[in-house]
Amino acid sequence: MVARTVKNLAAVFVTALLMTSTASGVVYYCYTVTTFRAEVIGPSIVTVSGRRLLVDGSPFAVKGVCYSPTPAGEGPDFPWWGAYEIYENDFENIREMGANTIRTYNAGIVYFNDAYYWVYHDDGTPPDAQVYTWQGGGGSFNGQCTEITPPEGAYSFKTTSANWAGWGVFIERQVKDNSGQGNHGTVSGAVTDNSGKIHRALGFNGTNAYVSVANSASLNPTRVTVEAWAYFAEQPASGVQQVIVSKFVGVSWNSSGYQIHIETTSGGQFQIAFGVGPGQSEYGSWAVYPTTFVSGWHHLVGTFDGSTLRLYYDGSQVATASWTGNIASNTYALCVGRKADASSGFFRGIIDEVRVENQAISSTEVSYRYNNGNGRYLGPNANTVLLFHFDTPVNIDLSKAKTLSFWVKTTSDLKVEIETPRGVNQTKWISNYGWDGTNTWQEITIPASDWTNLDQVYCPFKITITVSGTFYIDKVRWTGFTPYSDGGIPGGVRLLTWGTGYFEARYEGLPEVPEGGRCFITQPSGGFGGWGLFAMLPHDHTVDLSGATLKFWVKTPENLRVEIEAPKGTRQTKYINQFGWDGTDTWQEITIPASEWSNLENVYGLFMVTAESGSTFYVDFVRWENVLQPPQLSILENRSVLDAAWSQHLYVVMGFWVDRSVDLSRSWVRENLKSGFVKMVERWKNHPAVLMWAFGNEVDVYAGRKEN
Structure with missing residues (x-):
C-alpha cells in the first residue's frame, strides 16, 4: 500500500x-x-x-x-x-x-506530488483556516455528510439552497509575537506577504490593511521604546497621517498610549512624529521631525524615559520633546498600520521588525540596532513586550501549484472563486471545466494558469450555487510538484554524508526555522563535514533541471561550499558568500541562479553542502524552483x-x-x-x-x- x-x-x-x-x-x-x-x-x-x-x-x-x-x-x-x-x-x-x-x-x-495544499477532505479543513457559509432565503450546510457515497473517504460537504448558498475556506493565521509575551496579532484587510528588510514582512495597502493586537497589561508600559523598519511607498496626502505603530487614544488632551507615524501637514511639510499620552487633564507630548520625503526602507525608533521623548530616524536622533510623568494605559488594541482608536491613518508600504519595550533604550543601542539589524534578526530581551518578525506568511503561496481540483455532484452550474489578494475575488464556473450538466460525481480541474496572484491567496476555495438546489463537494485540493522540505527528500534520491560528527535530517532543536518545524543539522567532530543528495535510486541516473534556480536556507558561522554534480563525475563549486551570505550566524536564504551552473539537463548530485573548517551549520528547505519539467525520477x-x-x-x-x-x-x-x-x-x-x-x-x- x-x-x-x-x-x-x-x-x-x-x-x-x-x-x-x-x-x-x-x-x-x-x-x-x-x-x-x-x-x-x-x-x-x-x-x-x-x-x-x-x-x-x-x-x-x-x-x-x-x-x-x-x-x-x-x-x-x-x-x-x-x-x-x-x-x-x-x-x-x-x-x-x-x-x-x-x-x-x-x-x-x-x-x-498530487496534493500541494488540502482545502477540504474527511479530516476537515486546514488548522489555520475557517469555513464560512452564506445563503439567501434559507440554506443548510453539512461538512460531514454521509447520505451518499463520496469519491474518496467517508464524507462529503453538502449544501442545500432555497435561493442561493455557498461556503468557502479562509486563511486566518495569527501574526506570531516573538517576544514570549503572547501578544499575537490578527490580520485585517488586504494585508500581503512581502519581502522584508529581514526575510519577510507585511505589505499594507493604505486603505484597509492592518494588524491588531488585543490589549494586555504588558502593552501598557509607563516607559516605552517603539521600533520598526518601514518602507515608505508614498508621501501622505496633505493633512493625512500614515501610522506605523499605535496604541494612542484621544487627542493631545486626555490622551493615553503611544504612537509613531508619518504625515504631511496642511502646509505640505512631510514629517515623522512620535508621541505619548499622559491620561486625564494633561496634554500629551510629541517629538516631531520635519524632513524631505524619501521612499524606501527606514528605521524608526521612539523612546520615552519618564521625562524626555526622543525620535530616531535611520540610526540618528532627530527630535526630542520634554514631558515628565507616566504614559497612561488604555484598553484599546495595539495596531500596526493604522490608528488604534479610529479606522483611519492607514499606512501604505511595508512594515517589518516591529518591537515594543517597557524601557527607553539608549542612543548607542539604537545605533547598534540600526547597523546590526539591517539585514538580520535581533531577538527579544527581558524588556521586550512585543516583537513581530512577520516571517510566517499570513496568506498561502500557491504559485507553484498546477491545478485546483475537486469532486462535485450537482444539478446546477456552480460558481467557483478564490480570493487573492484579500478583497479581490476571481470567478470561474464548473461548466467551463468539464461539468456535463448531470447530477453525478465529476472531478473538476481548473489549471493554475487560469488564476492570477497565487502567491497571496487568502481564500483558496469558494463554491456557490446561485439558484435553489443541493450540491455536494469532496476532496478539494491544489496540486503541484513538491520541493524538498519537512516532507523529506524526493524519491529516487539518496542522502550521503561525509566527515565525522553528528548529522540529523529532522533536527527540531531550534526555536524557529524558515519552513516547517525541522531542519538539517551538521555538527562535525573535527576537520570538515557535509552532506548531499544524489540521484542514485533505483540506479544511478540524472535529473533535468534546465533553467531552474537552486534555493535553500542556511544558518552558519562559516562560509559553506555548495556543489552540484552535473554530469556524474563533474562537480561544480560555489560558496554562499558569493550569493548574499553576510557572514553572520543567522537564517539567510541563498539563491543560486541557473546561469551559474552548466549541464543542468544532466544533474546527478542535486545538492551538496560542506563546512570546510568544521563549524556546526543548519540547512532548511532546499529546492530547485522553476523546473521546466517535473524530474522523472523513475525507471x-x-x-x-x-x-x-x-x-x-x-x-x-x-x-x-x-x-x-x-x-x-x-x-x-x-x-x-x-x-x-x-x-x-x-x-x-x-x-x-x-x-x-x-x-x-x-x-x-x-x-x-x-x-x-
Missing part, C-alpha cells in the same frame, strides 16, 4: 497483498521468523479512520517507521523493519511508514525498462504515480530470491499496481503504474 493513502483519505488499488502466516493465520505484516505465503488479491480499499489504517475495513498492523530521508549515514536499504517498534493500528505520531509511503501530516502541509517509464531492471535482480522499487513523476526507494534483493522475483515480475505484468512480497526476514515493496 503505497502513496495515495494520506491522512483520512481512501486509496483504491487494483491489487493488494494478503499475507498468510503458516503458523498463526492471517496477518498483514509483523516481524517474525515465521514463513509467509504471499497471495495477490484485489481490488482492495485502504482507508484511514482517525489515525487507524484499514484494509477492506480490517485493521492493518505496520512494522517499522522509517525516516524520509533515511537516517544520515544510512542507505535506503537501511533495515527499518528490524530497527523500530511495531505500531498496531493506532498512529499517534507516525509521520512516514516505510520510506515515502504513507504520510499523516496535518492539512496544509505538502503531501506527495518505470515503460514496461521494457521495468523488465530490464527486474532482470538484473538488483532493486525493489516503491513507486507513486501522479502527475508523471514517481517516488522511489530501493532495497537490496538477495540473490537466492532470484527465482521468486522472476515469478513476481510475471504476475506484476497482469496486475500493474501495488504489490508486496515477503520472504522470511525480508520485506520489499514495489509498485508500477497503469499504461496510459
Whole structure:
C-alpha cells in the first residue's frame, strides 16, 4: 500500500497483498521468523479512520517507521523493519511508514506530488483556516455528510439552497509575537506577504490593511521604546497621517498610549512624529521631525524615559520633546498600520521588525540596532513586550501549484472563486471545466494558469450555487510538484554524508526555522563535514533541471561550499558568500541562479553542502524552483525498462504515480530470491499496481503504474 493513502483519505488499488502466516493465520505484516505465503488479491480499499489504517475495513498492523530521508549515514536499504517498534493500528505520531509511503501530516502541509495544499477532505479543513457559509432565503450546510457515497473517504460537504448558498475556506493565521509575551496579532484587510528588510514582512495597502493586537497589561508600559523598519511607498496626502505603530487614544488632551507615524501637514511639510499620552487633564507630548520625503526602507525608533521623548530616524536622533510623568494605559488594541482608536491613518508600504519595550533604550543601542539589524534578526530581551518578525506568511503561496481540483455532484452550474489578494475575488464556473450538466460525481480541474496572484491567496476555495438546489463537494485540493522540505527528500534520491560528527535530517532543536518545524543539522567532530543528495535510486541516473534556480536556507558561522554534480563525475563549486551570505550566524536564504551552473539537463548530485573548517551549520528547505519539467525520477517509464531492471535482480522499487513523476526507494534483493522475483515480475505484468512480497526476514515493496 503505497502513496495515495494520506491522512483520512481512501486509496483504491487494483491489487493488494494478503499475507498468510503458516503458523498463526492471517496477518498483514509483523516481524517474525515465521514463513509467509504471499497471495495477490484485489481490488482492495485502504482507508484511514482517525489515525487507524484499514484494509477492506480490517485493521492493518505496520512494522517499522522509517525516516524520509533515511537516517544520515544510512542507505535506503537501511533495515527499518528490524530497527523500530511495531505500531498496531493506532498512529499517534507516525509521520512516514516505510520510506515515502504513507504520510499523516496535518492539512496544509505538502503531501506527495498530487496534493500541494488540502482545502477540504474527511479530516476537515486546514488548522489555520475557517469555513464560512452564506445563503439567501434559507440554506443548510453539512461538512460531514454521509447520505451518499463520496469519491474518496467517508464524507462529503453538502449544501442545500432555497435561493442561493455557498461556503468557502479562509486563511486566518495569527501574526506570531516573538517576544514570549503572547501578544499575537490578527490580520485585517488586504494585508500581503512581502519581502522584508529581514526575510519577510507585511505589505499594507493604505486603505484597509492592518494588524491588531488585543490589549494586555504588558502593552501598557509607563516607559516605552517603539521600533520598526518601514518602507515608505508614498508621501501622505496633505493633512493625512500614515501610522506605523499605535496604541494612542484621544487627542493631545486626555490622551493615553503611544504612537509613531508619518504625515504631511496642511502646509505640505512631510514629517515623522512620535508621541505619548499622559491620561486625564494633561496634554500629551510629541517629538516631531520635519524632513524631505524619501521612499524606501527606514528605521524608526521612539523612546520615552519618564521625562524626555526622543525620535530616531535611520540610526540618528532627530527630535526630542520634554514631558515628565507616566504614559497612561488604555484598553484599546495595539495596531500596526493604522490608528488604534479610529479606522483611519492607514499606512501604505511595508512594515517589518516591529518591537515594543517597557524601557527607553539608549542612543548607542539604537545605533547598534540600526547597523546590526539591517539585514538580520535581533531577538527579544527581558524588556521586550512585543516583537513581530512577520516571517510566517499570513496568506498561502500557491504559485507553484498546477491545478485546483475537486469532486462535485450537482444539478446546477456552480460558481467557483478564490480570493487573492484579500478583497479581490476571481470567478470561474464548473461548466467551463468539464461539468456535463448531470447530477453525478465529476472531478473538476481548473489549471493554475487560469488564476492570477497565487502567491497571496487568502481564500483558496469558494463554491456557490446561485439558484435553489443541493450540491455536494469532496476532496478539494491544489496540486503541484513538491520541493524538498519537512516532507523529506524526493524519491529516487539518496542522502550521503561525509566527515565525522553528528548529522540529523529532522533536527527540531531550534526555536524557529524558515519552513516547517525541522531542519538539517551538521555538527562535525573535527576537520570538515557535509552532506548531499544524489540521484542514485533505483540506479544511478540524472535529473533535468534546465533553467531552474537552486534555493535553500542556511544558518552558519562559516562560509559553506555548495556543489552540484552535473554530469556524474563533474562537480561544480560555489560558496554562499558569493550569493548574499553576510557572514553572520543567522537564517539567510541563498539563491543560486541557473546561469551559474552548466549541464543542468544532466544533474546527478542535486545538492551538496560542506563546512570546510568544521563549524556546526543548519540547512532548511532546499529546492530547485522553476523546473521546466517535473524530474522523472523513475525507471518505470515503460514496461521494457521495468523488465530490464527486474532482470538484473538488483532493486525493489516503491513507486507513486501522479502527475508523471514517481517516488522511489530501493532495497537490496538477495540473490537466492532470484527465482521468486522472476515469478513476481510475471504476475506484476497482469496486475500493474501495488504489490508486496515477503520472504522470511525480508520485506520489499514495489509498485508500477497503469499504461496510459
